[in-house]
Amino acid sequence: MVRKKDLNKQKFNLKNFFLSKINRKITLLFIIVGILAPFLAIFYFYSISISSIPGATSPEIVMLLQTVAYMIIILIALNTGFIGFLLSRSISKPIKELYNATKQIEKGNYDIKLDIKTRDELQRLGEAFNKAASSLAQTKQERQEIDSAKTEFLSITSHELRSPITPMKAQLQMLEQGYLGKLSKKQKESIAIIIRNTDRLDNIIMDFLEISRIEAARLRFNFREIDLSDTVFETTQFMEGFAKEKNIKLVLNLDDLPIIEADPDRLSQILRNLINNAIKFSKQGSKIEINVRKRQNDILFSVKDNGEGITPEDQIRIFEPFYQVEKHSERRYGGTGLGLAICRGIVESQNGKIWVESKPGRGSKFSFTLPLQPVLDIKPIKVLFSQKSLIEKKIKEEFKSMLGPLGENEFEDLKNKNSLGKQDLFSYIDSLTQQYIITFDRGNIFKNKINNIYCEEKQTNNNLNSFKDKLEELKRD
Amino acid sequence: MKKTVLVVDDESDVRKSVRMILETNGYKVIEAKDGDDCIKKVKNKDFDLVLLDIMMPGVPVREVIKHITDVKIIFMSVVRISDARRQGLTAQGNVVDFLQKPFNVSDLVERVKINIED
Numbered sequence: 001m002v003r004k005k006d007l008n009k010q011k012f013n014l015k016n017f018f019l020s021k022i023n024r025k026i027t028l029l030f031i032i033v034g035i036l037a038p039f040l041a042i043f044y045f046y047s048i049s050i051s052s053i054p055g056a057t058s059p060e061i062v063m064l065l066q067t068v069a070y071m072i073i074i075l076i077a078l079n080t081g082f083i084g085f086l087l088s089r090s091i092s093k094p095i096k097e098l099y100n101a102t103k104q105i106e107k108g109n110y111d112i113k114l115d116i117k118t119r120d121e122l123q124r125l126g127e128a129f130n131k132a133a134s135s136l137a138q139t140k141q142e143r144q145e146i147d148s149a150k151t152e153f154l155s156i157t158s159h160e161l162r163s164p165i166t167p168m169k170a171q172l173q174m175l176e177q178g179y180l181g182k183l184s185k186k187q188k189e190s191i192a193i194i195i196r197n198t199d200r201l202d203n204i205i206m207d208f209l210e211i212s213r214i215e216a217a218r219l220r221f222n223f224r225e226i227d228l229s230d231t232v233f234e235t236t237q238f239m240e241g242f243a244k245e246k247n248i249k250l251v252l253n254l255d256d257l258p259i260i261e262a263d264p265d266r267l268s269q270i271l272r273n274l275i276n277n278a279i280k281f282s283k284q285g286s287k288i289e290i291n292v293r294k295r296q297n298d299i300l301f302s303v304k305d306n307g308e309g310i311t312p313e314d315q316i317r318i319f320e321p322f323y324q325v326e327k328h329s330e331r332r333y334g335g336t337g338l339g340l341a342i343c344r345g346i347v348e349s350q351n352g353k354i355w356v357e358s359k360p361g362r363g364s365k366f367s368f369t370l371p372l373q374p375v376l377d378i379k380p381i382k383v384l385f386s387q388k389s390l391i392e393k394k395i396k397e398e399f400k401s402m403l404g405p406l407g408e409n410e411f412e413d414l415k416n417k418n419s420l421g422k423q424d425l426f427s428y429i430d431s432l433t434q435q436y437i438i439t440f441d442r443g444n445i446f447k448n449k450i451n452n453i454y455c456e457e458k459q460t461n462n463n464l465n466s467f468k469d470k471l472e473e474l475k476r477d
Numbered sequence: 478m479k480k481t482v483l484v485v486d487d488e489s490d491v492r493k494s495v496r497m498i499l500e501t502n503g504y505k506v507i508e509a510k511d512g513d514d515c516i517k518k519v520k521n522k523d524f525d526l527v528l529l530d531i532m533m534p535g536v537p538v539r540e541v542i543k544h545i546t547d548v549k550i551i552f553m554s555v556v557r558i559s560d561a562r563r564q565g566l567t568a569q570g571n572v573v574d575f576l577q578k579p580f581n582v583s584d585l586v587e588r589v590k591i592n593i594e595d
Contacts, residue, residue, distance in 0.1 A: 162555050166579040167490035170498065173582040179501050202579060220559065 022092040023085075030084025034077040042069040094122045098129060110137035148216070150384075155212040161205045169198055200336070207338035211321070214345035217380040221263040221350075228257040228299060231264040232271065232292055239275045247285045250275070255293045261374045266346055273339045274303040274366045280335075281307035281364070295369075298352065302367040309360040312412055316392055318356060319344045321384055343368070345383045350375050355418030394453045395420060402438070402446045425450050480525040480593050481505040485515040485541075486553070487533045491578075495528060495585065502586050504593075512536030516544045524548050526593050528576075531556050531566065542569055549573045549592055553580060 046069055094116040104112050112133050116126035174180055176191045213219045236252050243250050278288045282305045289304040317323045321341040347354040347368045358364035399407035414420055426447055433443035482504050484495045496506040509515040512535045527545055531538050531554035552561060553576040561567055573592050
């Protein structure tokens with residue numbers, strides 16, 4: 001692997017060498033010993049020779065002896081300094097390698113091998129490290145296999161579930177349309193209910209298929225240069241049909257939008273979903289605002305309704321699959337419960353963000369961003385069984401312990417902005433230290449804790465983290 | 478003279494449903510249960526239209542359509558049209574339409590009618 005090469009190739013660098021405390025200490029120690037030892041030796045040699053050799057007190061001889069003495073001192077000091085340098089390097093280099101390798105592990109690169117040949121405890125540490133790394137790599141691989149098996153299973157079962165729907169739907173529609181004779185009013189009602197639910201079942205299966213695609217990075221985008229205003233306008237016009245049923249007005253506010261490369265169908269899919277939700281949760285005769293604005297690096301879309309709003313508790317979980325707002329456990333709003341999860345999958349696979357801002361009783365505003373450049377290399381996004389809520393809980397705890405009672409509010413604020421990503425939190429902590437709200441050191445502790453939470457998500461072994469901490473300590477000392 | 482439609486699907490319930498719908502609308506329907514069966518029947522008889530499923534056991538559909546040269550083909554499948562296109566199934570000239578399963582009865586009737594008449 002490249003990484004291994006990188007590690008071994010590390011060239012000697014004077015600056016780094018002096019920055020390393022171990023190197024400085026050992027070299028200094030050797031230089032002191034190297035000066036003191038010969039100094040003492042020569043001092044005795046000098047005093048003995050002066051007292052025992054007759055005529056040694058003559059100035060010439062004293063000069064000569066002094067010069068020889070200084071020469072010896074300097075030479076030995078240089079020598080011991082050099083030996084100290086080599087010795088300290090032989091200790092600090094493998095430690096540095098271990099440190100770098102551990103950093104790689106933290107990033108999730110488990111296929112890393114250290115080659116420390118010092119024939120001492122450090123070599124054994126290196127070997128233990130290699131074993132730990134390879135077992136982590138194995139765990140990671142097993143996990144990926146389970147993951148892909150899950151996705152595969154989802155995809156296959158969804159296809160299999162879909163095939164019986166075809167004859168069911170055909171027969172039901174034949175009944176409904178009188179192919180098999182006239183129906184009584186009650187029979188018609190019954191058939192209507194069956195058809196409605198068959199369609200719903202089919203929608204759920206289709207959504208499952210979509211999720212299996214998102215999770216397997218098999219989501220297909222059809223990018224082409226489009227005028228965003230057209231797509232937004234057409235989608236809004238299409239949704240107006242549904243809005244009219246509840247006498248709801250759709251208001252469109254468009255910036256001057258650039259022509260960018262994007263998939264109009266996917267964009268429309270997300271917008272339809274959000275507008276559809278907004279209609280569902282709006283009162284008769286109210287207004288829904290659709291705003292589209294160009295920002296520096298992306299386009300910001302938002303759909304704002306004046307409906308009943310969403311509680312903070314529900315706001316975190318609303319993008320999870322099958323999560324329906326508690327109050328509506330009757331599921332009177334229909335739908336598959338997968339719409340927002342799919343939206344999140346589509347938005348995030350294009351490196352965008354999707355979030356909600358809401359106050360109960362005062363409506364909700366769903367926003368998402370679309371980067372100006374399309375992402376061609378689609379990454380798998382975890383939609384099902386996401387650990388999001390678990391992580392958020394842990395982050396919330398850290399906020400409370402680091403910032404006291406203020407922490408909870410701050411956490412909720414960030415969460416509502418959907419800014420709980422590692423990078424978001426790091427820049428938030430930076431802003432705290434810059435405003436002297438917390439000290440720099442405390443900021444670093446905070447960052448470490450956040451980092452640990454996210455590392456756990458990557459299933460990095462906890463022990464490894466403490467191992468890394470120890471190494472860091474070792475380096476610092 | 479009634480127009481004849483060959484319905485190829487490995488699921489008998491789908492074949493039976495399509496037969497009921499099309500017969501009610503005045504077509505003659507012959508069924509084939511897979512690709513081999515389809516090739517055999519196309520050889521021995523003239524059809525006005527073939528309704529062809531995509532995912533079936535036996536001979537792959539890619540091979541099956543090579544044997545159907547002078548009859549219009551409508552695919553009907555749970556596979557999405559974009560996937561079918563990617564598999565190169567829609568390139569052949571006599572592939573005229575694509576019916577997404579599960580289909581609506583009215584759509585089936587309409588597509589068959591339009592494609593069989595012109």
